[in-house]
Amino acid sequence: MKKKKEVEKFDLSQEAIKINNVNLYYGAFKALNNINMKISQGEITAFIGPSGCGKSTLLKCLNRMNDLVDGCKIEGKFEIGGQDIYAPKFSLQMLRKNVGMVFQKPNPFPMSVYDNIAYAPRLYGIRDKTSLDEIVEKSLTGAAMWEELKDCLNKSALALSGGQQQRLCIARALSVEPQILLMDEPTSALDPISTAKIEELCSQLKQNVTIVMVTHNMQQAARISDKTGFFLLGELIEFDDTEKIFSAPSKEQTERYITGRFG
Amino acid sequence: MEYSLDSNIEKLKSDFKKMCETVMEMLRGTDILILKSDKESAMQIIKSDKLVDDAEMDIEHGCMRLLLRNQPFARDFREISCILKAITDIERIGDQASDIANITLSLDCAKLSTKNIVKMSSLALKMVKDSIESLINEDTSLAEKTEKLDDEMDLLFTLSCDEIVETIKKDPDKANQAAQLLMIAKYYERIGDHAVNICEWTEFENKGIRNKFQ
Numbered sequence: 001m002k003k004k005k006e007v008e009k010f011d012l013s014q015e016a017i018k019i020n021n022v023n024l025y026y027g028a029f030k031a032l033n034n035i036n037m038k039i040s041q042g043e044i045t046a047f048i049g050p051s052g053c054g055k056s057t058l059l060k061c062l063n064r065m066n067d068l069v070d071g072c073k074i075e076g077k078f079e080i081g082g083q084d085i086y087a088p089k090f091s092l093q094m095l096r097k098n099v100g101m102v103f104q105k106p107n108p109f110p111m112s113v114y115d116n117i118a119y120a121p122r123l124y125g126i127r128d129k130t131s132l133d134e135i136v137e138k139s140l141t142g143a144a145m146w147e148e149l150k151d152c153l154n155k156s157a158l159a160l161s162g163g164q165q166q167r168l169c170i171a172r173a174l175s176v177e178p179q180i181l182l183m184d185e186p187t188s189a190l191d192p193i194s195t196a197k198i199e200e201l202c203s204q205l206k207q208n209v210t211i212v213m214v215t216h217n218m219q220q221a222a223r224i225s226d227k228t229g230f231f232l233l234g235e236l237i238e239f240d241d242t243e244k245i246f247s248a249p250s251k252e253q254t255e256r257y258i259t260g261r262f263g
Numbered sequence: 264m265e266y267s268l269d270s271n272i273e274k275l276k277s278d279f280k281k282m283c284e285t286v287m288e289m290l291r292g293t294d295i296l297i298l299k300s301d302k303e304s305a306m307q308i309i310k311s312d313k314l315v316d317d318a319e320m321d322i323e324h325g326c327m328r329l330l331l332r333n334q335p336f337a338r339d340f341r342e343i344s345c346i347l348k349a350i351t352d353i354e355r356i357g358d359q360a361s362d363i364a365n366i367t368l369s370l371d372c373a374k375l376s377t378k379n380i381v382k383m384s385s386l387a388l389k390m391v392k393d394s395i396e397s398l399i400n401e402d403t404s405l406a407e408k409t410e411k412l413d414d415e416m417d418l419l420f421t422l423s424c425d426e427i428v429e430t431i432k433k434d435p436d437k438a439n440q441a442a443q444l445l446m447i448a449k450y451y452e453r454i455g456d457h458a459v460n461i462c463e464w465t466e467f468e469n470k471g472i473r474n475k476f477q
Contacts, residue, residue: 219334246336248471258336260268 007097007124010081010179012041016210017062017180022076024057024234026069031057033234035076039227044202044211046221046242049231050262055214058231059182062212063099064092080180097124100173104185106165108157108172113140113149116157116168120176135175143171144201163194170201174209181205183213187220199224218258222246230254268333272342275325276399279346279353282318283395285311286353289360290391290454294384296367297377297447308364315357319350341471345464349398352457356391359450359457366443375437375444376430379423383451386416390458397465406462416455423448 010016017039024032032054039045047055057066064085066072078085085095109116117136126132136153140146145167149155157168166186173181183202187195202211202224215221221228222242229239230253238245238254249255256262292308295301326347329335335343390412397406427448430441467473 218336222336244471247340249337255337259339 007094010098012081016041018079020077025073027071031234035236037239041210043226044206044224045227046225047214047229048221053231054234055231056184059214062182063095097176098178099180100178101182102169102186104188106169108165108168112154113157114153116172117175139171139175142174143167163190180210185214271329275346278322285314286357290388293360293363297381297384300367300372305364305368309361312357312361319354322350341468345468349461349464352460356454356457359454363447363450370443376426379419379426380448383419387451387454390455394458394461398461401469403469406465410459410462413455413459420452
């Protein structure tokens with residue numbers, strides 16, 4: 001029998017994510033300019049800012065999704081649990097297992113609900129049916145979908161509603177027990193009920209998972225995040241407690257953006 | 264391009280100023296009634312209280328509508344919250360001015376010693392005027408100065424109580440009237456407290472910090 005691969009976890013107890021003097025270029029274009037920030041374990045951090053400000057670019061850097069982008073050059077340092085994730089010998093497998101990602105558009109695999117969840121655990125060598133069943137149940141429960149889907153695990157994931165598909169993608173990300181979850185506008189394609197379910201889910205998940213979320217919805221950032229970072233033209237203008245950012249921001253640019261007076 | 268929330272907040276501020284002007288007018292009226300009873304003026308003050316109550320309801324509705332529809336942030340949020348909170352204090356000041364006017368209808372001020380209550384009345388007027396000005400002009404320094412006057416108000420209240428007790432001791436026949444005067448003193452002391460509340464909202468509006476003045 002194939003043996004389960006053990007993948008090391010990050011030690012996030014001191015500091016989950018540390019971004020130091022980061023510049024990012026797409027060819028000659030400088031998309032991120034001297035970004036510095038620290039993200040603590042067990043918190044939801046929201047990245048806000050107008051389109052093209054660099055927030056999604058920064059989010060993708062946190063699990064090296066920009067590695068394959070032509071002409072992308074990164075300066076500075078990204079540390080997760082004190083480890084430099086761009087160090088030459090750093091294990092991408094460890095990074096991708098521990099830092100999950102959920103995208104704007106739900107992207108379930110064209111297979112059953114069960115197989116969607118079991119896909120990554122199987123990749124990590126888990127073949128035992130009982131173990132996979134447990135993972136599927138735990139992941140769907142974690143994404144608050146078990147009761148909804150327990151009787152139709154063999155149904156095609158593509159037959160689910162948009163909101164269910166997005167929560168399935170979260171469940172799929174949870175199947176490998178990530179320590180950090182990156183979410184790029186996870187509810188922008190969803191109706192208010194599905195949005196509320198995902199927000200509720202994030203609030204529950206943060207006990208075990210550090211969440212970084214890009215959102216264009218100011219109310220969403222204010223509702224669920226603990227910290228908020230405001231980006232503009234590739235710079236981190238302000239990063240503070242969410243309550244402070246939305247009630248009394250320190251910077252004029254932040255104030256203008258969140259009150260809709262930007263531009 | 265004018266941002267529509269701006270014009271809505273300006274309208275709220277303008278309505279708030281009008282409400283404050285009405286209450287200030289009522290309070291100025293009580294200042295005179297303490298010195299000389301005047302039934303007609305007292306009735307006018309009592310009547311004005313309805314205008315203040317109606318204004319409070321209208322402004323409250325306007326604030327809640329903006330909070331619901333615009334879900335404002337930062338300064339917009341602070342300005343609307345401050346108006347929503349301050350109108351409660353302004354409305355209570357109006358109630359108390361009306362209550363004072365009502366008491367003066369059955370009070371013969373000329374026969375009572377009102378030296379300290381007259382001082383309380385002037386101080387209340389100043390505190391309310393300055394607290395409103397501090398909120399409207401976003402003047403934290405004026406708010407802090409005004410808040411400090413509350414100690415003086417508390418002292419004057421103590422002195423007024425002593426004065427009233429002395430009156431009752433000297434002339435028990437005046438006990439009933441003196442008790443009414445004590446009510447007036449208490450109302451002015453409470454008006455001072457409401458002015459302090461408004462000053463605290465000025466600080467929140469400007470700094471985003473909600474602190475009770477010590």
